[in-house]
Amino acid sequence: MTHTETGPLAATETTDRAGTIGDALTRSGVSRRALLEFAGKLMVAAPAGLALAAKLSPDAVAEEIAKARRPSVIWLHFQDCTGCTETLLRTSKPDLGDLLLNLISLDYHETVMAASGKQAEAALHDAMTANAGKYVCVVEGSIPTKDQGIYMKLAGRPALDVLADVAGKAAAVIAIGSCASWGGVPSSGINPTGAVGVDALLKDKPIVNVPGCPPNPYTFLGVVLQYATAGTLPALDAEKRPLFAFDRYIHDHCPRRAHFDAGRFARQFGDEGHRHGWCLYPLGCKGPITHAGCSTRHFNELPEVWPIGIGAPCVGCTERAVAFKTPIFDKSAVPAPTPSAQYPEIRPETGTVSPVATGIVGAVVGALVGAAYVASKRFSTVPGDERVPGEPDGSSGGGADGGKGV
Amino acid sequence: MARAKPLAHPHESVINRWQRGVAVYEAPVLTPWFVVFLAMFVAGTVIAAFRLLGGSLAPFAAMTDAYAWGVWKTFNVMALTALGSGALAVGLASWVLGRHHLHTVMRTALVTSFLFYATGLLGLLTDVGRPWNFWNMLLPWRWNTESALWEVAFAMPVYCAAFLLYENGPMVVERLWHARSDRVRGWVRTWHPRIRKTYPFVVAGAYVAPIIHQSSLGALMVLAGHKVHPLWQTDLLPLLYLVQALVCGFGAVIVVLMTSCLVWRRPLDVKVLGELADLMSWTTLAWLALRLGDVVVRGRLGDAFALDAFSLLFLAETAVIATPALLLRSPRLRAVPRALYASALLACLGGLAYRFIPTTLAYAPGKGSTYFPSVPELVITLGLVATVVGAFSLVVKRFAVLPAPLES
Secondary structure: OOOOOHHHHHHHHHHHHOOEHHHHHHHHOOOHHHHHHHHHHHHHHOOOOOHHHOOOOHHHHHHHHHHOEOOEEEEEEOEOOOHHHHHHHOOOOHHHHHHHHHHOEEEEEOOOOOOOHHHHHHHHHHHHHHOOOOOEEEEEOEEEOHHHHOOOEEOOEEHHHHHHHHHHOOOEEEEEHHHHHHOOHHHOOOOOOOEEOHHHOOOOOOEEEEOOOOOOHHHHHHHHHHHHHHOOOOOEOOOOOEHHHHOOEHHHHOOOHHHHHHOOEOOOOOOHHHHOOOEOHHHOOOHHHOEOOOOOOOOOOOOOOOOHHHOOOOOOOOOOOOOOOOOOOOOOOOOOOOOOOOOOOOOOOOOOOOHHHHHHHHHHHHHHHHHHHHHHHOOOOOOOOOOOOOOOOOOOOOOOOOOOOO | OOOOOOOOOHHHOOOOOOOOEEOOOOOOOOOHHHHHHHHHHHHHHHHHHHHHHHOOOOOOOOOOOOOOOOHHHHHHHHHHHHHOOHHHHHHHHHHHOOOHHHHHHHHHHHHHHHHHHHHHHHHHHHHOOOHHHHHHHHOHHHOOOOOHHHHHHHHHHHHHHHHHHHHHHHHHHHHHHOOOOHHHHHHHHHHHHHHHHHHHHHHHHHHHHHHHHHHHHHHHHHHOHHHEOOOOOOOOHHHHHHHHHHHHHHHHHHHHHHHHHHHOOOOOOHHHHHHHHHHHHHHHHHHHHHHHHHHHHOOOHHHHOOOOHHHHHHHHHHHHHHHHHHHOOOOOHHHOHHHHHHHHHHHHHHHHHHHHHHHOOOEOOOOOOOOOOOHHHHHHHHHHHHHHHHHHHHHHHHOOOEEOOOOO
């Protein structure tokens, strides 16, 4: 079978690919507002540590993005659930969905692409040759290594070979999701397929782990666009996670942190505390030991859409040692039980009770009760008796003026 | 309503033939008790001045960041402005329900209300953490009209400074007549018909404003959410606060009238007092229906009879409020001065308790935060109350406030 039809099509796409992100957005009719909104969200998602977002205004970030050439992205699926792809595509605003697919040139993606079979293989081959050494390889899902990797094959080749081939020619590799970062769900328990993350297999490539189950799409896009605009990758921590998104505990910025400090906890699902939105720590929340930005960057463009926000304890999906390794409802350790000293005091100093003050209150209350009793004793108990004691002559006591009612 | 014809002597009546009074001229102003109240007023003023000039609340008040509901807000504003709702209660009864002979006690109610509101506002001024920012309140474009606190901070001063002052105006105009200066009398002759004509329209506003802010006081506690004990926390709080203000208003007018009669030896008007007590009793019964119905509908009846501290507090509060209402259903008791006085005192006590408890005893802002007013706070609070009593005794001796006998 020849590629007479896909050939020219692929060539056209390659030409499109050569344009800048700004051109692509104009061509697809994505509004500037959507780009600005995205730039603003990116600045929120990367408050520090991402050069691209370290600008004064969303306009500056949007301008930088629009100037960049669309990075060619080849997206490989291994042992995954496609949740990471879903998180990228699931935006509640249609305009933003278009935008995401125009920011990057997604040249090969088994879930999104229309092609199948040999056409798909040809697309992969074309994308790799056209941008050899320049494209970003995104890996979703873990790679089975047991028994020569026979547990997952792609076009007849084990995942191991496909990864070595595609990632070998890539400029950088982004492992998206916890499975690609260090094995994730498929590696839990007895790990029947010997699943591992990209990091365990590729030793000579720059790798960025964007763990999460699923990860925040803005973290992924921040890394890709940083590469597209400046050709660099953001600073990483020991687990190769970008520091701009994984430098702090969820617990540090949790909206429910005040409840933790004040000792207000949900003890059971559906109890009083749970319904009041109190701290989920006793239910096994792993927020205190999990590095992630979820507490400030929610999902699906909707506020409070993230596990803790909807009342589900954090499972620690961005930590190699936590999610899928420790039981969901087990209490975690709390390395930082008290907030930073820079924060205002949440647990208040208790008020003082001065004995003089209580004495004054007692004396005043006593005097009032006594006065009320004495005064009421002076009123008559006879119905209709209008006299009061000491009244001059039983009639009106009288003022000098109008005492007789004028 | 029978309209009185324009009078040759404005002091006879500016508003209508019922609303007039007598001043207790022969009583001396400088009595020993007046000196005591004056001393309390001076002590409170001096401390309040130090607090305002010093800038910081901390050395004077026992309030903390967690427990900001100090005694000035909870007692002087939340509780005592309920007693100051006499003008609203008697005004609604006389102007709206058409019980015109209740106008005879209107001036007592108006002066009492003005004094309770004015001192409440002074307490609030002392309470503002950053008084140097207070001028922002005067700029309409800085108002947050979504805020219940703003509603209180706006409607209360407007009610006190505009409506209550205007309502108390006729009393002052009458007093001017006695200046015995032809120029002033000419001025009074010109102005009293105008006041007479505009009066009913202005007092209409005088019933809107307190209805707004008395219910907003309840709304403030609704916003406090779970910090208020469930027996008191309900979405009905604004309505309950408003109706309780009416109860307290009637009660306070009865207590103030009877105490004044006792102090200045004036005869009682049992018919008017009995009518006030009747209205107070019906209002209280309506309030009780709302209150208990709400507790039942919210399914908190178990809490009410759990016999823990809060349950006992609730039961005691309800008993103190219900007792006078039930006693005063008896027409015979409504004619007995001592029963009237004791019931009105109980009603005031119960009303104060209901308005006070959700902000203090049943209010828990967080673990470990406690509050008891400090000595300077109490001195200012007592100074404000002494101001009410002292100023009232001064006003009744210089203006025609206390009711004049109708028949003569």
